[in-house]
């Protein structure tokens with residue numbers, strides 16, 4: 001029989017996590033601040049815990065998924081002495097610094113701490129495209145890896161508990177950069193009444209082809225060798241004012257792209273005209 005799991009926090013994500021553990025055959029204990037949310041999971045076979053402390057002590061591995069890490073901190077502080085020796089996997093979204101603080105607090109309480117970042121929406125949990133980034137107590141992670149595999153792929157990013165969140169935020173950074181560009185492009189074509197749907201047929205292969213260069217930019221960043229035969233910062237600096245002018249002429253905002261102009265201007269001022277765009281990583285250091 002499969003090892004028991006507790007899930008604390010039954011929002012949209014926590015409920016999906018608990019359902020995936022049940023589907024994989026684990027005995028599941030559930031706890032939620034608003035107790036009525038345990039209903040659907042109890043109907044699927046989960047057992048409701050009377051308190052968070054009971055869930056952490058009674059159910060083997062404890063998986064926590066609350067709104068914020070402040071909520072997780074409060075939860076840890078409410079557990080009392082009981083959870084010594086237990087393993088907590090915190091899948092709440094947060095920052096590397098928060099993860100490190102929670103790991104330190106958990107260690108004080110005698111809890112083994114693993115932080116995580118969920119790379120999926122609730123509907124994907126347990127499916128082929130979901131995975132979770134983990135970091136922290138590696139021995140505890142290896143012990144519980146077969147259980148955590150019920151949620152999707154298990155990607156360990158290091159013993160520093162901050163690393164899962166760092167990777168999670170970096171992946172989302174790439175996503176938001178892409179989203180902002182795509183939405184600005186739609187806003188631009190809509191100024192002439194062009195269908196965004198039709199335009200997406202041009203945009204998707206274009207962005208995909210550009211993204212396929214990302215490993216080469218990564219090699220330039222890692223080697224700190226930015227000289228390019230593709231497109232120099234000087235050429236990009238000359239082009240970006242055209243975007244800003246066109247956005248103004250067409251009546252859409254320039255606010256997302258003004259910073260691109262500013263950092264390109266700075267790169268040229270600092271003598272990097274012949275380098276490629278990968279040089280901007282240097283200029284992003286505060």
Ligand code: NDP
Pocket residue numbers: 009010011012013014032033034035037065066067068071074091092093094118119120121122
């Ligand atoms: P929901 O808003 O659906 O659920 C929030 C959960 O947090 C509820 O269980 C809520 O309890 C609990 N909660 C809030 N405040 C407290 C508190 N002070 N003490 C105890 N429990 C509290 O959010 P999600 O489930 O969507 O998200 C949960 C976490 O998962 C977030 O950190 C989110 O960033 C992350 N995540 C979500 C994804 C998604 O697509 N939904 C994707 C990847 C990560 P109550 O029912 O009592 O209000």
